[in-house]
Amino acid sequence: MGNNRESKERIVIRYKVLQEIIRALNSTLDLNMLCNLLLDFVMDLMGAECGSIMIFDEESGCLKIQSGRGIKDDIIKKTRVRPGEGICGKVFESGEPVVVDNITKDDRFKPTKRKRYKDNSFISLPLNIAGKTMGIINLNNYTLDKEKRAEQIEILKEIIESAAIAIQNAILIEKLKRTKEQVEAVIENVSCGIIVIDEEYNIKEINSCAYKILSMDKEFDNILKLDKARYIEFINIIVESKGKEVIKEEIEISDRENNKKVLSININHMSYRDFKRVLIFFEDITSIKKIKTEFERESRVSFLYEKLASVTHEIRNPLSLISGFIQLIEENIDNKETIKNNIKIVNKEIERLNRLLQDLLYFSKPIILNPEYVNTREITTHIINFFKEDAIVKNIDIICRTDTIKNIFIDKDRILQVIYNLIQNSLDATSRGNIEVNFKTSFSDRLEISVRDTGEGFEEATKERIFEPFFTTKKSGTGLGLYVCKKIIDAMGGEIKIISEKGKGTEVNIVIPVIEIMG
Numbered sequence: 001m002g003n004n005r006e007s008k009e010r011i012v013i014r015y016k017v018l019q020e021i022i023r024a025l026n027s028t029l030d031l032n033m034l035c036n037l038l039l040d041f042v043m044d045l046m047g048a049e050c051g052s053i054m055i056f057d058e059e060s061g062c063l064k065i066q067s068g069r070g071i072k073d074d075i076i077k078k079t080r081v082r083p084g085e086g087i088c089g090k091v092f093e094s095g096e097p098v099v100v101d102n103i104t105k106d107d108r109f110k111p112t113k114r115k116r117y118k119d120n121s122f123i124s125l126p127l128n129i130a131g132k133t134m135g136i137i138n139l140n141n142y143t144l145d146k147e148k149r150a151e152q153i154e155i156l157k158e159i160i161e162s163a164a165i166a167i168q169n170a171i172l173i174e175k176l177k178r179t180k181e182q183v184e185a186v187i188e189n190v191s192c193g194i195i196v197i198d199e200e201y202n203i204k205e206i207n208s209c210a211y212k213i214l215s216m217d218k219e220f221d222n223i224l225k226l227d228k229a230r231y232i233e234f235i236n237i238i239v240e241s242k243g244k245e246v247i248k249e250e251i252e253i254s255d256r257e258n259n260k261k262v263l264s265i266n267i268n269h270m271s272y273r274d275f276k277r278v279l280i281f282f283e284d285i286t287s288i289k290k291i292k293t294e295f296e297r298e299s300r301v302s303f304l305y306e307k308l309a310s311v312t313h314e315i316r317n318p319l320s321l322i323s324g325f326i327q328l329i330e331e332n333i334d335n336k337e338t339i340k341n342n343i344k345i346v347n348k349e350i351e352r353l354n355r356l357l358q359d360l361l362y363f364s365k366p367i368i369l370n371p372e373y374v375n376t377r378e379i380t381t382h383i384i385n386f387f388k389e390d391a392i393v394k395n396i397d398i399i400c401r402t403d404t405i406k407n408i409f410i411d412k413d414r415i416l417q418v419i420y421n422l423i424q425n426s427l428d429a430t431s432r433g434n435i436e437v438n439f440k441t442s443f444s445d446r447l448e449i450s451v452r453d454t455g456e457g458f459e460e461a462t463k464e465r466i467f468e469p470f471f472t473t474k475k476s477g478t479g480l481g482l483y484v485c486k487k488i489i490d491a492m493g494g495e496i497k498i499i500s501e502k503g504k505g506t507e508v509n510i511v512i513p514v515i516e517i518m519g
Contacts, residue, residue, distance in 0.1 A: 031055075031170040035067035038163050042137060042156055043069055046123070049141040053127075054081065054088060055171065056135055063092055063135065070140075087124055088136055095133045097125040099153070125157065129164040134171065195280040197223055201238070204277065213263065213284045215255035230254040234263070238280065241267040250285070262286045367414070367491035374412040376402045376439050382416060383437060387423055396430055398423065402439035408447055408514050414488045415449075415512075421481040422451040422508050429455030429506065449510040457500045466498060 028034055035053045043051045050070035054063040062080040065071070083093045091098050100122045121142050127135040137160060193210030197203055201223040214234075220226065223238055233251040241247040247267040252260050265282040380400035391398045419437065426435045433454030440448040458466075458473060465471045469483040489496045494512035
């Protein structure tokens, strides 16, 4: 009883530690501050005298020290490590941690560099997200004994897993800031045309750049007197802006040689008592349009940041629930029934979080199948048990049927992942009725699975995009579930089709070729 109580208390402490560091890491998106917070926390956890966080710099192709403690400033500034180079480079390249108890007995540490590490102990762990390593954490000269250290390293790994998302977000924001600064520098060096008019479109002010951009060699006093054949879009947007506070558009005009120009135009209406003016700012962006492809990469970074923010939100939800129920366990530490019920909920949320992380891994990496003989009854039992409580809460019947009980040669975990994602979608879309899962194994060369619900359904336009990554019609969600389903079924050489009608529910049909079906 004493050991069980001590074990439960350690679990509570572990999740309280995780809760504390997650709250701290989510308080900032500044990369330096984030790395300093994380390093201070893990050094304190491990009792380390020296430590560093190294982040991979894409421009130089090297790991650089982003945050350091107990290390000389000149070493922090000049250290550059390429992937595969030394211990740190190998940890980054392999994505696997290195723990060394005695540096002097480890051939991977050159004698000339052993002095730098002060003592015999050293640990280097990768910062991974979605199967990609973005950096590493190094700790040196820690003082924990082996038994306690092993437990602390496990906590450390969990902290790093949660911290990796926050660090990735901060890195993306740094990139976006640099991109923004580059774009602003370009704009500062692009000539801008300025025209100020009154309510009757009479020109009150005009600069020389405006004449140059509009390809005009003589003065004019009213916008409406411009040549409509060349400037019709320019005239129309100014006239149509009346009554609107700000207009920002891209339009086309023609120069004297009838070549097309693309203008970015901003129209601002200014009013002070009886004084009213319209300010027109415009610039020639024809050349910028031509180099649009150079900016598409940064657009993808912006898109990825937005989607990672939604993924982070989805990860925080189960973590918040886990944190809450761990607190309830702590408050009711002597009530076995309460602990049992809360542990079930915590495990459920951990499984939900695991499935989300699996979706992220499947998105970024190829699917590797591990087929085995699985009984169809075993699969249906898994499904019913996993969703039993969700079905009760929503008052929905989940019905699993199989025409025959057979052993099929298939990757059990992957097919369950597909069915779990489909049923979760059905639960989200269904407020009444039932969800049916049918297995047909009467064929010798294929397995057929259908998941049918009586939910909201969706329109044809949605169906065309339903398997796109990050596409979702839900208020929350990553938009990866159906994409991962299709990716898994494709890896199995199968086919997945969706039939849906708005207001009448959805049916998903899967056909998978199987090597062997045994009775």
